[in-house]
Amino acid sequence: MRKQASNSFYAYLRRDLLLSYRRLGEAASPLIFFVMASTLVPLGMTPDLASLAKIAPGIIWVLALLATMLSVGGLFAGDYQDGSLEQLLISPQILVMPVLGKVTAHWLITGLPLTLVSPLLGLMLSMPEAGYLPMMASLALGTACLSLLGAVGAALTVSLHKGGMLLALIVMPLYMPVIIFGGATVQYGIDGLIWTAPLAILGAMLAAAIALCPLAIASVLRLTSIN
C-alpha cells in the first residue's frame, strides 16, 4: 500500500515537472517577474543605496510572495479545464499524494528558483552581506509554505471563471505570518542576532502546512470542483 501511495506522489511530481518543461516560458515567468519587479522599487523610490539597504529584505520577501501568489493559480486550472482533475478525483488513489506531488513540483519550479536568484536581488538592492544566507534559508522554507497555502486557495477557486484575483484575496491573510517570520529571519541576520530562531518557526509552519494543507486541498477539490 505504501509503495502505491508514494508512486502516485512521484508520478504527479514527474508529470507536472514535465508539463512545465514543455512550456518553459510560462514556467519561468514568476522568476522573471521577481527580477523585473525588483527594479520598480528603486525607480519608484530612490537609487540611494543606504535607503535601499534598509528595506531590501522586506522588498525581496514581498516580491517572492507576490510571484508565488500569482503563479499558484495555475496549479489546478489546466487540469480542471482539460478534465484530468476530474479523472484524478474519481481514481482510486489517496488524493493527498498526487496533491503533494503537484505542490512540490510547483515549489521546484517557482520557489526554488526564486531562492537561488535572490542573492542577485540582494546585490541589486544593496542588502548587507550578513543577510544573504538567512534570506536564502528563509525563502527556501517560506516559499514552500506559500506554495502549500496558495494551493489551498487554488483548490477553492479552481472552478471559478475569474478566480485569479479572488485567489489572491483569499490567500493573502494566510500568507502574513509566513512573511512576518521570513522577513524577521533576514533582519535578524543583518542585525547580528540569532536568525535561526525565526527560521525555526518558519520550519514549524512548513511542517504543519505539509501535514495539513494536502488534506484540506483534497477535501476542497472533492467538494467544490463543480460550479
Add this chain to the structure above:
Amino acid sequence: MKVQFQTINQILDMGGHGFYVWSAVFVTLTVLIGLIVRPLLQHKTVLNQVSQDLAREKLRKKTAGEGN
C-alpha cells in the same frame, strides 16, 4: 455617578476631543442602523419578487388552461 458636562457646548467639545468622539459616534450609529435597515429593505424586496413570481405563475397557468 454624576453628570460630566454642564453645557451643550461642553458636550460637543468633549474637552477638545469633540471631533473624534462624535465622529466615532456618528459612524457607529450609521453602521448599526445600516445593519438593521438593509436586511429589512431586502426582506421587503424579496417578498415583492416572490409575489410577482407567483402572480406570473398563476397567469401562465390560467392562459395555459384556457388555451386547452
Add this chain to the structure above:
Amino acid sequence: MNWVWFYRLASPLWFYQTTTRWLPWLGLLAFILLATGLVWGLGFAPQDAKQGNSFRIIYMHVPASFLALAGYFLMATAGAIGLIWKMKLSYMVMKAAAPIGAALTFLALFTGAVWGKPTWGSYWVWDARITSMLILLFLYFGVLALQYAFHNEEASNKASAILALIGTVNIPIIYKSVDWWYTLHQPSTIKLTSAPSMHPDMFQPLLVMILGFYCFYIVALCLFTRVEILRRERKTGWVGDLVGELNGSTEGKRQ
C-alpha cells in the same frame, strides 16, 4: 438524550416563525441597552486621567472588536455545522454572519483610528491589535468574495464554510505572529485599553454596551438570515402562503 430540539432548529420555517415572534422584543432590548450604555458612557462616566474625553470612544470600539472576532468564530461554527450535519439553515446563518462581521470589523478599525489620533498623534499605528483586526477584515472580505463567486449554491456553501474554518485555524497564528512582530520593532508596548486598572465607574457602562452589542448582533444576524431563508426557499409552499397572506391583508385594507 433528546435531540429533537436540535433537528427542529434545522427547519428554516421554524426559524422564520420564531424570529417573527421574538425579534421585535430582542430588538427593543438591544435598543435600550445600547441607548443606556451610550448615554451613560458619553455623559456620565468619569473621564480618563491621561486621555481625557477621547477615551469615551472605548464604549464603541471595544464592543465592536469583541463582536467582530466572535462573529468570525460564529460564522465558522455555522459553516462547520453545515458541513457536518448538512444543515441548510446553518449555511444561511453563516452567509448572514459575513457582512455583519465585516461591518463591525470596519467599525472597530474606524473607532480605533479616531481614538488613536488624539492619543498617539496618528490615525493609523501598526500596533499588534489594530494590525490583527485589519487582517481579520481581509479574512472577512475573502469569505464574502468567495460566497458570491459561485453560481452553484451547494459549492458556494461548502467553499465558504471551508474557507471560514481555515481562517479560524489561522486567526490565533496570525495574532501571535503579528504580536511577536510588533514587539520586535516597538519595545514600548502601548495598550489600547487599560482594562485591568479600569475604574468600575468606567467599566460598568462598557459592560452595558457589550451586552447591547451582543443583542444587536443577534438581531442583525436573524434579520439577514430571514432574508436568506426567503431567497432560498422562495419555491416552497409556506413562502407562497406567507406572501399570499401579506397580499391578502393589504388587499383587504385597500377595499
